[in-house]
Amino acid sequence: MASSTPLSPTPRSTVKRGRQRAQTDRATLHGILDSCLICHLATVRDGVPIALPTGYGRDGDTLYLHGSTGAASLRDATGDIPISVTVTRVDGIVYARSSFHHSMNYASAVIIGAATPVTDPDTKLRALQVLTEHLAPGSWAATRPPTRKELAQTAVLALSLDEASVKLRSGPPGDDDDDIGVHGDWAGVLPLRQVWGTPEPCPLLPTDVPVPDRVAHRSPLVPRSRPVAHLY
Secondary structure: OOOOOOOOOOHHHOOOOOHHHEEOOHHHHHHHHHOOOEEEEEEEEOOEEEEEEEEEEEEOOEEEEEEEOOOHHHHHHOOOOOEEEEEEEEEEEEEOOOHHHOEEEEEEEEEEEOOEEOOOHHHHHHHHHHHHHHHOOOHHHHOOOOOHHHHHOEEEEEEEOOOEEEEEEEOOOOOOOOOOOOOOOOOEEEEOOOOOOOOOOOOOOOOOOOOOHHHHOOOOOOOOOOOOOOEO
């Protein structure tokens, strides 16, 4: 079960700029992670910071990352230096009366900590189920499970959500009072939403195989966190 306890930011996970946009509700963190598909995994390799897009899945207050056992980024992530994982969802473009106040409505999360390799076979299989269901809900039960060889070729890392920060912006532009009513150009928000397109079957698939409901009627990617007040 997901924890309902609030976030307790540490000095390195405390939002310092735009503090009014910081959130400490753990449910909001979960909602951001559940409404996105890709995170960026930041590690240090030979003294150089590197951030790479990575697939993930959340199980309660644990974030699972995966990739090939040959991936340098995952090997880097299990060293002595903590890693950082970021997820960002853009909800709209904010058009203001001045170029200075143009902005984005967004939700972002940063998780910091030490990643742990998942080696227990049952836990690893559970983690891969979580990852698969996050990417393609309903697919774990509908497809062939991983073979022993495939499991050996796959690395899985577990990262606790204990140390995390959340930042949101919502609502209309935060224009200066002097600009309101003076500049006549349009101001407001152009929402941005992700929608699924028409399923495209594999060319090797027989023509009489129907598209399953889990694909044809997949729910849109929407945040599952509680709504928040406008944060300019």
